[in-house]
Amino acid sequence: MDDRALLDLAIGGLAVAGWLLAYGLARLVTRPASPPPDPATPDLGAEPPAVVSLLVNRWQVTEDAAESTLLDLAARRFLELRQPAADPMRTTVHLPSTAPDESGLRPYERRVLSRIRGLAVGGVVPLSALTFRDEGRAKSWNKRLRAEVVADARAAGLSRRRFGPGVTAVLVTLAVLAALGTGAAAFHYALWSDSEDNAAFPVALVTFMVLTGIAGLSPGERDTPLGRQVAARWLGVRAWLRGHEQFAELPPASVTVWDRYLAYGAAVGATRLTSAVLDLGMGNRALVWSSFGGTWHRVRVRYPRFWPRYGRPLSNLLVRSLVCLAIGAALVWLLPGGLDSLADIDGTGRRAPDPVGDGIFAVGALLLLFGLYLLVRALADLATERTITGEVLWLEVWNSSSQGNDSPPRPWLHYLAVDDGTADRTTAWGLPSEWASRCQDGDTVTIRVRPWSRRIVDLTVVGHGRSRQLTEPATGDLGPTPPTGAPGPVPATPRAPVTVELLTVEEVTRALGQPVRTGDAMALGGVIGGTQYLSAERGRPLLLVQTVTGAPARWAWRANSRGQELPGIGDGAYASGDRAALRLGDTTLVLTLLGEARGRHTYLPWLLAQCATRLGTERRV
Template identity: 55%
Template sequence: MADVLLAAAAVGLWLLAYLLFRIFTRPASPSPAPATMDLGAESPAVVSLLVNRWSLTEDAAESTLLDLAARRFIELRQPGNDPMQTTVHLSSSPPASNDLFPYERQVLDRIRGLAVGGVVPIAALTFRNASESSSWNNRLRKSVIAHARELGLSQRRISRTMSAVLSVLAAGVGLAVGYAAWHFGIGKAEDDRPPWFAFAFFTFAALSALGARSLGERDTEAGRATAARWLGVRDWLRGHDQFAELPPAAVAIWDRYLAYGAAVGATRLASAVLDLEMGNKRLVWSSFGGVWHRVRVRYPRFWPRYGRTLPHLLVRGIAYAGIGSLILKFLNDLWYCRWIGIALLLLGVYMLVRTILDVAIAREITGEVLWRETWKTKRQNEDNPAVPWLDHLAIDDGRADRTTAWGLPTEWASQCHDGDTVTITVRPWSRRIVKVVTVGQGRSREMTETVTEEETGELSLAMMPAAATPPLFSDEDIAAVVGRPVASSPLPLGLQFTAAGTGKPVLLLQSLSGLPGRVAWRANQRGQQLPGGAYVNGDRAAFRLGETTYVVTLMGEGRGGRAHLPWLVAQAGQRAGS
């Protein structure tokens, strides 16, 4: 018996060492630096890794796509008020792609592979095959992590040294288990059972594999400082309510700010429209508390107490205690039966006590519904299919950025809709909901929802201030630049000029005032500086009149008029002066 206890103690000590390694290597949660609008040199995908506690989310691919648009590799165009109508256009004269990181090239290659005639709808970027989505996103994840490690901003959570230490300890545990098996006569010459060293090797292999398993990334000293700085950028962006409701096409004005906003989780609408995977129920947007943020959700499945009713738990506890008592009474002479009886008796008593306390300490939680899905089903009979009787319900109560789903009886599912604010009465130990009260109605916030014109109308007005009238450019001015007749039409982000006859966009004029205007001006101060402080950079020109920033972008066939952009800016200055 002493040998068995020694082997059990060895396994327990190894598990304790492994647990301590996991505790001491948990990724840090650095405090944000002071709010700032100064961007750093790190790519948006790497920033997404750092600000999410060294865990990569779908923000990495989405922010990379926006960054490619900001750097003119692609164009994002929104022809109407619905951001879901956004289309991605391949640039006819993109910059050199030699400087792209592998994960940036991977996103660009997917867009090029799906484009037909140089255009792909934004909704077509979503994967339709789960295995393809998993493979593509895993490849992108490894590439981003490798880049972060090269920069010294990330490292393996369980280092190779720690894995080696755990393997050495596992070898000692294997010897202890093998010795206990040998001492009990397992594997001796007269025994047909597996030899004792098979137990030793299996124990060593299992524990070594567990110790070598990847647990993701963790922080470094440089990574913590960089993450704190980017968290300061996130706080600055979140301080402006309008920023969260910017559509993807706004990258034409906000430049890389929108890409980094997606990376740090500050762009609710743009991130909702963009989707480069199958969707993630474990990372859900929430507006509870007045600020858009993402909440990580864990879904309990395997523990038998989760979601169970009070009678079920009481019966199970009584059954365990009763079986254990019977074993102790009638099979007490066998040592292993004695231990089994004691374990069952203690488990039954524990379940009874915890079930009673669970009812006594039931509490109320108020929060926003994040996600609801079927959890457990049962078959009524052979002729009828399985019917659900318990759902998972994830609630954000505003206490933390992580939560665990509760067990919701299916008959109450109709009372809980995504985005609703509800008050639930719960039993914490069994995680079962016993009462639901809807406090406030909310629209669906699923990541695949379509944003309607009514929801973006206010934003559209804010993006086109009164300073845009009288018009700075006439149709004749634009026709002189692009070399063909044009017609103008209003858009949520400004005015779009299309070629007469074909209807294809050739020029986009956008204007912003106030804080968005100052940010747009800062983002577009690049390229050739013109008299009066305007800038021309390739297909784009930017200038300020008073407190309003104007951005002119040539598109499609209109790019042939690059040489005339300085003249067009001068025309705007003359009209404004008159």
């Protein structure tokens, strides 16, 4: 390379390196302080635990902020933690029958409380069921919570931006100088090289945009004089809490005894056991909580991966089987050394050894057997399709395929784990990725599946889960309010979900042929209601009764108005397998047989008639 080119490259490189050096010095100068702790003290301050977590962790919001906020809500009687056995992992969260005054709650405290209320079934949710099942929602929820904690700390004068206006202005000015340096180097290179295209301006512009973009990124928070003073006091509280060895081994339910001390202990990192139990991040996909059936229970989920049949459509399996049969037949009958090698017998009456021919024959025979096995199982899989209704436990990408042209891979298959209430273990199904947007975790779905290939061939959402109510932020700016009198759609007022008892326990017991009891009632979004009938002996779900009103009722009717028509029941009724539906006015009712009750579908028309009678009575009232 020419010396002049090296000189121009060095000038441009030094200009950028000078800016990066200044940026590094700015980060070094503005790094958060680590104040020495005050003497150990049991005196708590007025700062909330989430802000305390920020201060003692050098102005970084960690997972302790959300966890300590939950414990603080329990200490202030907004919720209750109960541990029914010796295992802290079995701790449950209970909401009080009468909610305390929430006017003094901070935004992040409302966020945590809203998540608990949204997931609770009958006012109860297992503590370890508060984790997320979708990575995007987990990141969004925690990001908003961190922003709310930082805003609270800034409002109290305990924290500030790490790069203030002065530092940012200096970095932008230096970025202008660096851009001029790279632009001058590019201009000089174009002059002596007789280049027709002078790239000085584009080079300078790109340099300026990149460097100012880096300067605009927030590197976090830093201390203030008041913040350092308060942090030192809380470090003294941490020293006092760590001086009690038994404090680190306290379970979450001990908040009833230790009151807010346990919450602040979690905030400063002094509660080993409690912090290990509490988690508001991503959950474990192999052990998922389910509320299907009206009671919380954990389900172990297996995710098949290695066998090529899993999630594959029938056409793919048939093509594979035919290819194996064709190649196997060619090796056995057509290629030299196939069947002919078996007749290669010498004069002594014994077959001469032929390792190559024997190997070819063995491979061909194995391919024939595998192709035949694949063909038979694929056709049997088609003949043994079945329908399952249950709660969506987990949904994530299984397989992706590249689209070429350096484009990112596009998913074509998703895992879908469903709990149908029949066992505490299940295996995820293969869901075509174009259907993945239809459902979310917690939804009640009916899927038609092929058991051997674990392939879903049809999916219908029959009830929306509680997670849909938690996708929007619990607090925060939701955008500008439309001006008064501005035209726009007027939302319809949905009819309240049906509250009358549509079926008695005696009627369901007679229809299903075994004693039953009712589970917890459901009311989702103000338009979907439902009741589950459980086995009186084993507590397993047997019958799901769902009522849908408003616009969702029309969608539910379209999805369920198929099969055998049942005249004379409501405004229309149909039965299809283990499911039956009726329409009455703006309400759609769906009955679904579950678990051991499957096969008792001959009683569904009678159960529908009972529901129609009582539903009509309620509508007249």
